[in-house]
Amino acid sequence: MRRCGVSVWYFAYGANMATDVIVGRRGLKVLESRAGRAVGWRVGFVERGLPLVEPAFAGLVSDEVMEARTDEAREALERTTTDAWGVLHRVSESDLRRLDRFEGPGYLRRAVAVRDREGHEVEAQAYTSPRPIAGRAPSRRYRDLLLHGAHEHALPASHLAWLNGHPTRYVPGLAETLELVVLAAERLRRRR
Numbered sequence: 377m378r379r380c381g382v383s384v385w386y387f388a389y390g391a392n393m394a395t396d397v398i399v400g401r402r403g404l405k406v407l408e409s410r411a412g413r414a415v416g417w418r419v420g421f422v423e424r425g426l427p428l429v430e431p432a433f434a435g436l437v438s439d440e441v442m443e444a445r446t447d448e449a450r451e452a453l454e455r456t457t458t459d460a461w462g463v464l465h466r467v468s469e470s471d472l473r474r475l476d477r478f479e480g481p482g483y484l485r486r487a488v489a490v491r492d493r494e495g496h497e498v499e500a501q502a503y504t505s506p507r508p509i510a511g512r513a514p515s516r517r518y519r520d521l522l523l524h525g526a527h528e529h530a531l532p533a534s535h536l537a538w539l540n541g542h543p544t545r546y547v548p549g550l551a552e553t554l555e556l557v558v559l560a561a562e563r564l565r566r567r568r
Contacts, residue, residue: 382469383407385500387490389419389462390434391518392475393525398465402478408466411529412490413459414502418442420457421542422508423482425515431545432512433480434522435505436460436488452510461535463525464490464500472501479503516544 392398399406414436422435437457442450467475476485483503490500514522523539 383466384469384472385490385498386465386467386472386475387412387414387436387462387488387500387502388465388525389414389436389460389502391521391525392465393463393531394521394528395525397521397525402475404465404467404471404475406465406467408464409529410464410492411461411531412464412492412498412500413461414500415489415491415497417460417488417502417504418453418457419460419462420453420508420510421512421514421519422453422457422505422510423480424509424512425518428545428547429550430515430518432514433518434514435483435508436502437505437508441506441508449510453508456510456512457508458535458538461526461531462490463529463531464492464498482507513543513545516546519544 388398392402395406395409398404416439418437419434420437421432422437423433425431425433437453442453445453479485482505484506485501485503487499488502488504489497491497519539519542523536526536526539
């Protein structure tokens with residue numbers, strides 16, 4: 377793993393792409409950030425969420441997991457995922473361990489190869505989806521967090537178009553209330 381002192385690269389492809397989420401909400405100190413693409417991986421809304429309010433979260437799916445699927449399941453994943461663009465954040469090892477508390481039980485943290493825009497390849501830690509489920513739609517609130525981070529770090533236009541074009545779920549009133557609940561829960565987690 378490419379390290380600087382006791383720091384590591386973390387590859388974010390979901391809400392943690394956005395600086396205000398990873399720093400402001402998660403409380404991590406980011407030493408450096410840059411856009412990159414995980415080699416041999418795809419990203420999609422393949423992780424189970426909470427029905428109605430947050431029905432799906434982003435997940436990172438390896439080519440090996442894709443190939444192990446039946447033809448029908450693989451085709452469904454291919455239709456609903458895209459090249460795994462995201463953001464490389466250099467963080468401390470202790471901050472990465474703290475981030476483990478924020479990620480759900482469906483994820484598996486592991487090392488992945490990520491190539492930045494300049495063509496440099498680094499080994500980064502990422503939360504991967506060993507059991508992806510195709511055909512899920514995220515909440516509009518969650519998808520918009522991803523768009524915010526993708527714009528902030530100038531991810532490719534094709535990735536922005538994929539995010540913009542992805543169907544979302546929206547429950548008026550509940551969606552706005554959820555944002556306040558999420559912020560309060562994240563503050564409590566940071567205190568622990």
